[in-house]
Amino acid sequence: MKDIDALLKEYNLDRQEIEELLQQNEKINAIKLVFDKTGLGLKNSKDLVEAIQSKETHFKEDNSLTNSNISVKTFSKNGHLTVKLKLNNQPEKVVFPSDPDWAEVKRVMGNKPEIITYEKEYLENPTKFQSQKNTLFIEDEGSRKWKVVLLASVLTIVIIYFIYSKS
Incomplete structure (x- = not known):
């Protein structure tokens, strides 16, 4: 269980801003604000906003989804x-x-x-x-794959060139 005010402070969120959005029936925007600023995940953001809306003092983060x-x-x-x-x-x-x-x-x-x-x-x-x-x-492991693809492409072009130049 985390203290909601401490959690808001940790993520630099303004409780008043969230409460104003809730008073204006903008619950989705309040959840989006929390989601964007915290990275808590959608469910935890929703639960936090609902805890604020219910005037709760503590919030239990669901770590299974985080x-x-x-x-x-x-x-x-x-x-x-x-x-x-x-x-x-x-x-x-x-x-x-x-x-x-x-x-x-x-x-x-x-x-x-x-x-x-x-x-x-x-x-x-x-x-x-x-x-x-x-x-x-380019990652080290992936660059080898691209070198092979590039080499195969060049060889294909050279073979096609020789085939068409002989005919």
């Missing part, structure tokens, strides 16, 4: 840990402890030893992680 729209993956390659986050409908991205979304990683992963070690190493020497930041749009 993590369904957040995915955190960790993998080690050449001894280097990489942390990837997929948040709501956004594309998956590599995140670092300096990233604003790092709080989501910590919330989902908790205090797992590999996350604590990764965070400590990053804070001690962020430039060591620069190579991960420089992989703009």
Whole structure:
């Protein structure tokens, strides 16, 4: 159970703004406001707005649905840990402890030893992680597939050229 006022403060939400929307029969807009600012998920956003509407002081977050729209993956390659986050409908991205979304990683992963070690190493020497930041749009694993497709395409064009030039 969380104190509603503390929760609103944590997410920088104005109770009065939500209550005004509710008084204007704009419950959907109030839920959307909470959903957009918190990332709590649709059900939890609705439940929070309804708790405010009912003048309750505490809110019980349903964690079974919260993590369904957040995915955190960790993998080690050449001894280097990489942390990837997929948040709501956004594309998956590599995140670092300096990233604003790092709080989501910590919330989902908790205090797992590999996350604590990764965070400590990053804070001690962020430039060591620069190579991960420089992989703009092409992931290492996926780039091999595209190289094969590109090579096959070029070979196909060359073969077609030779076939038509001989006839």
